[in-house]
Amino acid sequence: xxxxxxxxxxxxxxxxxxxxxxxxxxxxxxxxxxxxxxxxxxxxxxxxxxxxxxxxxxxxxxxxxxxxxxxxxxxxxxxxxxxxxxxxxxxxxxxxxxxxxxxxxxxxxxxxxxxxxxx
Amino acid sequence: xxxxxxxxxxxxxxxxxxxxxxxxxxxxxxxxxxxxxxxxxxxxxxxxxxxxxxxxxxxxxxxxxxxxxxxxxxxxxxxxxxxxxxxxxxxxxxxxxxxxxxxxxxxxxxxxxxxxxxxxxxxxxxxxxxxxxxxxxxxxxxxxxxxxxxxxxxxxxxxxxxxxxxxxxxxxxxxxxxxxxxxxxxxxxxxxxxxxxxxxxxxxxxxxxxxxxxxxxxxxxxxxxxxxxxxxxxxxxxxxxxxxxxxxxxxxxxxxxxxxxxxxxxxxxxxxxxxxxxxxxxxxxxxxxxxxxxxxxxxxxxxxxxxxxxxxxxxxxx
Numbered sequence: 001x002x003x004x005x006x007x008x009x010x011x012x013x014x015x016x017x018x019x020x021x022x023x024x025x026x027x028x029x030x031x032x033x034x035x036x037x038x039x040x041x042x043x044x045x046x047x048x049x050x051x052x053x054x055x056x057x058x059x060x061x062x063x064x065x066x067x068x069x070x071x072x073x074x075x076x077x078x079x080x081x082x083x084x085x086x087x088x089x090x091x092x093x094x095x096x097x098x099x100x101x102x103x104x105x106x107x108x109x110x111x112x113x114x115x116x117x118x119x
Numbered sequence: 120x121x122x123x124x125x126x127x128x129x130x131x132x133x134x135x136x137x138x139x140x141x142x143x144x145x146x147x148x149x150x151x152x153x154x155x156x157x158x159x160x161x162x163x164x165x166x167x168x169x170x171x172x173x174x175x176x177x178x179x180x181x182x183x184x185x186x187x188x189x190x191x192x193x194x195x196x197x198x199x200x201x202x203x204x205x206x207x208x209x210x211x212x213x214x215x216x217x218x219x220x221x222x223x224x225x226x227x228x229x230x231x232x233x234x235x236x237x238x239x240x241x242x243x244x245x246x247x248x249x250x251x252x253x254x255x256x257x258x259x260x261x262x263x264x265x266x267x268x269x270x271x272x273x274x275x276x277x278x279x280x281x282x283x284x285x286x287x288x289x290x291x292x293x294x295x296x297x298x299x300x301x302x303x304x305x306x307x308x309x310x311x312x313x314x315x316x317x318x319x320x321x322x323x324x325x326x327x328x329x330x331x332x333x334x335x336x337x338x339x340x341x342x343x344x345x346x347x348x349x350x351x352x353x354x355x356x357x358x359x360x361x362x363x364x365x366x367x368x369x370x371x372x373x374x375x376x377x378x379x380x381x382x383x384x385x386x387x388x389x390x391x392x393x394x395x396x397x398x399x400x401x402x403x404x405x406x407x408x409x410x411x412x413x414x415x416x417x418x419x420x421x422x423x424x425x426x427x428x429x430x431x432x433x434x435x436x437x
Contacts, residue, residue: 002122004226006121006125008221009122009125009126009129010125011217011220011221011224012217013129013132015216015217016129016133017136018213018216019209019210019213020132022212022213023206023209026141028144029141029144032135032144032182033136035148035152035178036132036135036148036151039128039155039171042155042159042167042171043125043128043158043159043162046159046167049234050121056163056164057249057250058334059248060242060248062238064234064238069234070237070250070251070253071233071237071254073166073167073251074251074252074254074262075255075262076164077166077170077255077336077338078262078263078266078338080167080170080171080174080338081174081270082269082270083174085273085419085423086273087178087181088181088273088277088423089276091181091182092280092426093280
């Protein structure tokens with residue numbers, strides 16, 4: 001039951017980020033909402049097997065029923081770091097685009113791109 | 120408690136979605152990451168919480184560095200279509216999608232079979248007292264190798280996309296007309312950062328070297344070490360690091376991670392050792408791998424950060 005509630009809440013968070021992503025008119029806002037989507041996915045994975053009073057898995061002789069599952073944690077550490085590098089590359093791509101077209105709006109970008117094709 | 124934090128996160132997400140000012144959105148993103156980090160901690164994963172805390176600081180710094188010149192403060196052009204096309208149709212689409220996901224969601228009991236197996240055996244199989252480190256250095260070392268590869272690829276992509284002369288990159292000297300950081304004008308900030316700076320480096324090294332027995336490890340420690348160099352830039356406003364040498368170092372460290380992990384784990388070098396050397400060898404393996412991963416992550420983020428400064432100083436050519 002507790003796990004299910006956590007699962008539903010993270011799904012709601014995912015769709016909040018999704019709504020922001022499909023309605024955003026600005027490139028920077030899109031990059032921010034991609035970060036929110038990543039956070040919701042990480043929360044979803046960490047919520048697997050959650051129960052009240054869960055302990056961090058540190059120590060030699062652990063009780064498997066009392067501690068959190070270490071497998072999703074090990075995968076999510078890499079996901080967080082990769083998400084950071086992804087954001088960095090996204091921002092560099094945005095800066096390159098801004099230098100070329102001078103705009104941060106998706107609509108304006110489309111218009112300017114069409115103009116350059118015509119020339 | 121965790122559920123309440125998640126509801127806070129959802130409210131924060133809705134506020135971020137509805138906000139139009141981009142400066143505020145970046146601040147909201149920082150608050151969002153902070154709450155998420157506390158949530159990870161409450162879900163029993165201090166390692167991920169630490170990684171998220173440092174990574175969110177980096178994200179915000181990356182956004183703020185490019186902020187002044189490149190971001191317009193609000194959405195300039197709304198685009199074609201009225202409020203129905205811009206807001207209501209996407210909302211209906213999202214709700215329908217959410218309903219479909221909730222309806223077709225597979226409902227089953229969580230099985231922690233692999234997790235239980237790892238918890239029972241990790242002290243003998245890999246060593247240390249932190250199962251998370253044991254998993255990403257022992258049982259699932261493949262993932263770590265490919266993660267290192269992804270970091271290398273993103274650094275290469277960032278360098279490729281931000282084109283500027285090789286001369287500056289070789290010497291590392293960037294001629295600046297105006298100073299970017301105004302932190303050094305404030306005496307209080309400089310003193311505070313000067314006190315914090317060495318502690319941060321010490322903390323990063325501690326995280327790397329104790330990753331196998333306490334929460335922490337190569338990824339978090341590497342990020343902390345890279346944040347030391349950001350502080351250094353803020354105090355002295357210098358970019359005198361030889362970036363091309365750091366890039367070369369990152370490549371060499373990546374190759375050595377691959378060779379080391381392949382020779383130890385896949386070729387089974389441990390199997391040829393006598394029993395009394397086995398434990399020491401395990402600890403040595405985890406220490407060296409954590410140190411190499413920390414060095415690699417630190418190099419990657421130092422390069423990314425200094426590239427941002429270079430782009431920022433270069434100015435806009437329209």
